[in-house]
Amino acid sequence: MKQSQGPSAKFSEPVADYLEYLQRERGRSENTLRAYDVDLRNLGQFLHDHAGDPTLKLITVQMVRDWLAYLHESEISRTTLARRISAVKNFFAWALKHELVESDPALRLAAPKKERRLPHVLQPSQINRLLSEDEAPVEDDSKAGEQSTRKDNDVKSLAVACRDKVIAELLYASGLRISELVALDIADIDFERRTLRVLGKGNKERVVPFGKPAERVIIDWIRSHRKILATESAGDALLVGVRGSRLNVRQAREVIATALKSLGDTSASGPHALRHTVATHLLDGGADLRAVQEFLGHASLATTQLYTHVSVDRLRQSYRQAHPRA
Structure with missing residues (x-):
């Protein structure tokens, strides 16, 4: 046919x-x-x-x-x-x-039960490597002129690298969805309180905190690097792409996918892995489940409870390894 x-x-x-x-x-x-x-x-x-x-x-x-x-x-x-x-x-x-049909032909359709997979979670050591700030190499004085030229030519790459640090830091610091991250404007940042105003699913607004490491890279980005990439079309967007306009979801995903792949020892492959990770780390650290729900912007507590299973699994593994009568 x-x-x-x-x-x-x-x-x-x-x-x-x-x-x-x-x-x-x-x-x-x-x-x-x-x-x-x-x-x-x-x-x-x-x-x-x-x-x-x-x-x-x-x-x-x-x-x-x-x-x-x-x-x-x-x-x-x-x-x-x-x-x-x-x-x-x-x-x-x-x-x-709306009376477009006289009866509902899909009323008795039954959906299969969704596979309940536990999310991939990065270990603290992996997070430290992912977010590590590489020190600038010390250059031989005899090559100073050559290095200066290289830096002039590579200023755009340095700006992109700084932006990518902001992406990774904020995804882990604040547990944002990737769409929420790229939608951030500079005006959404309250540096005095170290919080972000986020517009989440269903146009629901929430305020989430971020830490000092994220604050440092954001300030560095805004003060020194954003202007190198941004054009007038970027408006007040916090994150911009190499063409000067607001960074889109696909580009941000690629940044995180590349960074996670470079770790070499995790099956985590996308930005949601950082959201899973911060939720699990918060619960492991004793955070209240409802506080984590609000932090992540989950409409249902049941969604947040998925992360408690990750924590329980870790507890069982530690128990089997450490308890003499496990």
Whole structure:
């Protein structure tokens, strides 16, 4: 069967209305909207290619079940499958509420249980290496002129290196999501209290602290290096890319992925690993669970409780290694 280029307007137009509703009335983030769009387009494409491209009202329970069987045959991950089912169920619930369908064809769809994986957590020694401040090498006086020229030519690279230190320090110091980090403006920083004003998921604002090491690299970045990279298009953005505008999520992810890979002894691979790590370290240090929930901006305490399992696992491991009758 010939594949089309995409779902027709019969399906894509109500999906567009639904996404607009999520953005305007529910305050969903751009990342969430993109995920919903991809998942609903997947269903729309299937209906177009395999079910005769029905209008929304003519979509049946069997069509949706056939789509679900198609997903299973595609051997996608449990997480992706659960997300797609959730997106479709929420969409049809909205459509029913707004009388776009007479009955909900996705009502009885059951999502698979998500795999509950414990997050990768860096050890304190790994964090120290990741955030270590390398000392500048001592140069031979006879090569001073050559070194001066090299420094002039490499000033942009030094600025980028300083910015990357800010990224790593702030992700660990404040447990920010990567999207929250790149959205920070200089005005969001209170240096007197050493806090950040963060706009999190659902446009919920919170204030989180950061420590003296992060303060040092932020001040160094703002005073000496940011102006080397920033152009007028950066506005008040704290972090900027090499082209001078606000740093985006993809670029920031690459910075952390490269830094973690350079450690050579961890399977942690992305910025969320630092968020997991600071949460676990706080709980290991005796922080209150609800305080950590507020710190991370979790809507549900159950999400924060995942990190207690990491701490308990560490306790069990230490117990087996140290207790004479373990």
